[in-house]
Amino acid sequence: MNDLQDLDCKLKAAGTSLEVLSRTADCVVLFGSRSARVDRNGSDWDLLCVGDGKTRNSPSLDLVWIAPKRIHSIDWRRSELAGHVATFGTVLSGDFTWRATVERSDDPAVRKATRLSLRVRILTKDWTRLAVAFRQKHIRLLSNDLVRLAFLSRHEAVPPTPILESRHEKLSEIAKEQSENGLLSFEIRDQFLLLKESLGGTGCCLKSAESIEKAR
Amino acid sequence: MINPFPKSSHAEIREALDELDHEIVFKEDLEHISVVIDVVLSAFARGADLPLKCEVSSKTVMKSLLSFGLSNDAIVFHETLEEIASLTLYDDTVECEQKLEEAESVRSDLYTAFEDFLDQLFAESEAT
Numbered sequence: 001m002n003d004l005q006d007l008d009c010k011l012k013a014a015g016t017s018l019e020v021l022s023r024t025a026d027c028v029v030l031f032g033s034r035s036a037r038v039d040r041n042g043s044d045w046d047l048l049c050v051g052d053g054k055t056r057n058s059p060s061l062d063l064v065w066i067a068p069k070r071i072h073s074i075d076w077r078r079s080e081l082a083g084h085v086a087t088f089g090t091v092l093s094g095d096f097t098w099r100a101t102v103e104r105s106d107d108p109a110v111r112k113a114t115r116l117s118l119r120v121r122i123l124t125k126d127w128t129r130l131a132v133a134f135r136q137k138h139i140r141l142l143s144n145d146l147v148r149l150a151f152l153s154r155h156e157a158v159p160p161t162p163i164l165e166s167r168h169e170k171l172s173e174i175a176k177e178q179s180e181n182g183l184l185s186f187e188i189r190d191q192f193l194l195l196k197e198s199l200g201g202t203g204c205c206l207k208s209a210e211s212i213e214k215a216r
Numbered sequence: 217m218i219n220p221f222p223k224s225s226h227a228e229i230r231e232a233l234d235e236l237d238h239e240i241v242f243k244e245d246l247e248h249i250s251v252v253i254d255v256v257l258s259a260f261a262r263g264a265d266l267p268l269k270c271e272v273s274s275k276t277v278m279k280s281l282l283s284f285g286l287s288n289d290a291i292v293f294h295e296t297l298e299e300i301a302s303l304t305l306y307d308d309t310v311e312c313e314q315k316l317e318e319a320e321s322v323r324s325d326l327y328t329a330f331e332d333f334l335d336q337l338f339a340e341s342e343a344t
């Protein structure tokens with residue numbers, strides 16, 4: 001089965017098809033890891049459709065609809081998703097000329113830094129009440145967002161998750177860079193590194209758990 | 217049905233639920249609520265000694281709780297949260313706003329579902 005047949009199977013399971021989408025949407029764009037050819041076994045399919053439809057997400061398919069009038073709005077043109085789709089997207093049908101209207105600005109980086117800082121504060125407060133599997137999940141999410149922030153702060157498009165994950169070994173440097181450029185406070189940087197460190201070996205975990213308790 | 221939760225876990229779960237009910241201003245606190253849901257699930261998981269796996273941890277606990285009799289309202293809410301999480305991944309504010317409206321409308325159902333579940337489990341446990 002080729003790739004697009006697999007996508008069509010997933011769409012049919014969701015009650016639609018590539019043929020229906022091509023007919024009803026002004027533009028259908030494949031994005032994410034499948035489009036960038038960095039997909040792994042079990043990677044989901046990400047599709048962006050311009051038109052009037054209902055966005056839906058499942059483990060194997062993310063189908064995102066954007067209203068035609070919104071595609072030319074400043075909010076959309078400066079959004080993280082628009083930047084990603086314009087850079088890594090592959091058009092499957094319709095008019096993709098709007099990709100040239102996407103702009104780079106500081107807005108997505110500022111929003112990302114604000115959300116990331118808030119999550120670090122909340123996680124620091126609740127860290128000891130989370131089961132280890134949840135701690136791992138949140139560190140993974142925070143780590144990916146920190147790498148996203150690094151791309152956004154340089155006005156670059158955010159690449160798909162497998163590429164973000166390949167940068168996790170440089171998280172300390174990235175956190176330092178983002179605190180030096182003023183997007184993250186030094187306090188948030190240190191709290192993030194402390195949370196991350198607490199997932200290391202047992203000794204390190206106990207030591208960090210004590211530090212996190214004191215930080216609270 | 218055998219209550220899988222020891223009495224000692226009651227207070228911890230109750231505390232997490234109270235935070236969910238009282239301390240969250242929902243729309244302004246999306247980051248907070250997703251963590252608190254995991255705190256609630258952690259308390260349940262610890263209480264029932266549920267095995268958790270990374271990546272699918274929330275689903276593992278939710279599925280187990282469903283088998284213990286947790287209402288479907290909680291599952292629907294949790295799925296909505298997961299959808300929001302995948303939208304916020306790309307910072308799509310308009311789509312998030314729409315999803316938040318949906319999630320807000322079922323938030324009280326989530327709290328009620330968890331609370332009923334908890335009351336039922338511990339009432340049964342105290343009766344025996």
